[in-house]
Amino acid sequence: MFKQDLSAAQSALQGCLDEIMSALPSSEVMAGMRYASAGGKRLRGFLAMETARLFDVDPAHALRAGAAVECLHAYSLVHDDMPCMDDDALRRGQPTVHVKWDEATAVLVGDALQTLAFEILAHPDTHPDGAVRAQLCLTLARASGAEGMVLGQAQDIAAETASAPLTLDQITELQSNKTGALLVWPCEAGAILGGADPAPLVEYARALGLAFQIADDVLDVEGDAILAGKALQKDADAGKATFVSLLGLEAAKARAQSLIDEACAALQPYGPRADTLRDIARYVVTRDR
Template sequence: MFQERLKEVAGLVETRLQKALADDANQPVTEAMRYTLRGGKRLRAFLVMESARLHGIKDALNAAAAVEALHAYSLVHDDLPCMDDDDLRRGQPTIHVKWDQATAVLAGDALQTLAFDLLSDPACHHDPAVRIALVSGMAKASGIRGMVLGQALDIAAETAPDPLTLEQITELQAGKTGALIEWSATAGAVLGQADTTPLATYARDLGLAFQIWDDVLDVEGDATKVGKAVGKDSDAGKATFVSLLGLDGAKARARALIDDAEAALVPYGKDAETLRECARFVISREM
């Protein structure tokens, strides 16, 4: 059921994102935006759509598309030579490789603003207060209190005299990866003007497990399946969940987090089964 729903959401979001750019001129920046918006698991969009379904919201497509646009922006900038300097993303050349660095920066900037445009559109929700709550939440999740903070901590760690501790890596990843996953999982409750606590708990455990599994894949993943280079963290001597916990320890920690994530969904009963399947997928994926 999860895989079918994930595929369904991916198709809907792909159509919505391409429609958002349909009237824009065919210039390099727009083409780069369209290029980077194609593909991907659409896990964050899935979390938006499923959390919305739990709260009786029939149309959460703008919010789902918004988080994928914002996520795409973060990937474009993350791949730049001044950041992680990656040549491949989702098995394809990264934007700065296919075009150039200036186009990559501008495409990323435009994708970020597209996300907020989608959230502020009345089509997202009829109540302006709800739209403002979504915009405010995404700003916090993606800015200096969230994703940007995580990336800044990651960059600082590269030249730090000592490797990061487990607590420090957990804080870093809570911002870099976890904050946007939490926004996605709670967006449906915000749209439904309901309590976000159970889904926030679920998302925090899910987000940390997701990053731990990324570290696992960096060690034992197949680059052709992962869609980008593997082994970069160990080659660079970076502290990761695997380097601190060991491969088996990291896997065990990820499994324990997924158990906790599933437990947080108890208030929703059987209606949350697809979200439980999503949690199990996070620590079984090969990409």
């Protein structure tokens, strides 16, 4: 059932993005936006849709919030893949945007995807109440900017030239910013759309985000590059500290499972209605890409 629900969400999110982008002028940047935002797990968008469902939010509103965070995530990947950042040639099994086009186009594609995310949230179709739309924009800006995802990326870059490897506490903080913040936001967004207290869902998502990153570190060691659709073992080759290098492979897996247990426990107030969110948590540590 979970796989069918995830597949249905992926299709709905792609359809929403296609509809939104079809209204934009045709250009190389537009082609790059479509290319960069196609495919992927759609986990962030799915989280927005499922958390909103807990509060009987209009599915069309939740879908647009999900599409917005998928645009923001796609922008971050386009920029992260560039030579000045992680210098990756493959993403989702395809050439990265700067490889398929050029670096200037990749910068513009990322910029356009980022601004589109906020355009989607600010549009009346996302919610009739302007205060709700403003809160969605404010919280996404905080999650993705200098106190969230961008901060985490800056911390990651700084770690590459640091005199000593990061400690466990430092890498936990880094990844909570770089990866976790954009997994927390869609859960918060579902509650904002539903006029509900986001605290339990934020607790769930923080544990989920850290487990997600630990699982990524495990995949980087023992995953399949073809299934992952990107180069693996880059962190080890670069001598970067990861959860696996600091904890060891088996202890890292155990820590990820413990975090998933914490995430599921945080959903207790919602009872069986949150079962799909529990399935998402379990998926995070069993995925192969």
